[in-house]
Amino acid sequence: MSKRALIIYRVDEAKVSNNGVIKKLDGQAKGFRSNGWDVDTIRISNGNILLNKEPIKQISKSKFGSVLFEFFQSIGKEIDFTSYDLLYIRYGLSFSGFVSFLKQAKKDNSKLKILLEFATYPYTDEWTGAKGLVVKKVDSHYRKRLSNYVNHVIHLGEEKEILGMPCINSENGIDVGEIKIRSINSIPDKINLIAVGKWQFWHGLDRLINGIADCVEAKRSQIRLVIVGEGAVIPELKNLVRDKNLDQEVSFVGEKDGNELDSLFDKADVGIGTLGMHRKKIKIDSSLKHREYASRGLPFILCTRDLDFPKSIDFVKYYPTTEEHIDISSVTDFAVKMKEVEPNDIRLYAKSKLSWNAKVSIILEQVDFD
Secondary structure, eight states: OOOEEEEEEEEETTSGGGHHHHHHHHHHHHHHHHTTOEEEEEEEETTEEEETTEEEEEOOOSOHHHHHHHHHHHHHHHOOGGGOSEEEEEOOOOOHHHHHHHHHHHHHOTTOEEEEEESSSSOGGGOOHHHHHHHHHHHHHHGGGGGGTOSEEEESSSOSEETTEEEEEOOOOBOGGGSOOOOOOOOTTSEEEEEESOBOGGGOHHHHHHHHHHSOHHHHTTEEEEEESOBTTHHHHHHHHHHTTOTTTEEEEEOOOHHHHHHHHHTOSEEEOOSOGGGGTOOBOOOHHHHHHHHTTOOEEEOSBOTTSOTTOTTEEEOOSSSSOOOHHHHHHHHHHHTTSOHHHHHHHHHHHSBHHHHHHHHHTTSOOO
16 A cells, blocks of 8 residues: 655645745655655645645634644644654744644644754744744743654755754755747847746845946946745845846746746746855755746756855856855846757756655655654
């Protein structure tokens, strides 16, 4: 009989800004299945908890805390933990409802293996302001109990242990086959940059925008940066573009997907990866955007070390993990050089190195199933 896994993401798939994370969930599920497992998935859509895309419970949208508690409380009432061999949970925060959920799962099925995926670690610098202080205080109190129930942390770094839990070090994968390779349709005498994401301060787009502003007029006029997606720092970035008089060089197009997003990639010469992960003390990066760029056959720039993309690879270019403005002259030189590279050559690398089949297999090999 095949082993069974339940993958849980407290993420709303109805929000376009979560497309990348939902693609990761579906890709991981496919990776488990390709390794011979039966898989169920849980996610959110417009306030409904979905089990394999079917609604099982509607949750409150009124208060941040109530949504957190209701999500795991509802799952605990609906799921038969004895029917699974493994729980794979994308970790958000620790709080009473989450710890109670883990406790119940282990009580119902003592042989159940629980894996928590930490998208980043440390993660507390992501929370700022008054709400951030409350969140961090609650999380600090309850996360001390995680090691009582969790077998492994899946971490995109090099730590061997986090919060008393052993780590399995694994980079993000991607379902390359679900991503359309770009058809080159760029403007010959322009350098077209594309940045796609759910924008936060640690993505460092301000470094790039300031770099464009530093250029002499002739060089600046060659640059076209398209910023796709929304996020907390978009208002600040728009103000920066306005203050630097870069309205001709930088455009914000909001959230895009499907054919509209494909068309934007077709016109791009270089993708913009993460440029500010050091702002939250991250030393190893595994951003999904890097993997999508590679799957589309698009060269890209980044800063923080990504283990799947060593500096020796010719279609990636690294910049210092500092607050220095990005040197746009070197970006344009890189873009011109990359115009000679075939998109399919980059995509072949993605197929061989980044598939979820390979990533999940590495994880499963390190879990001791009784």
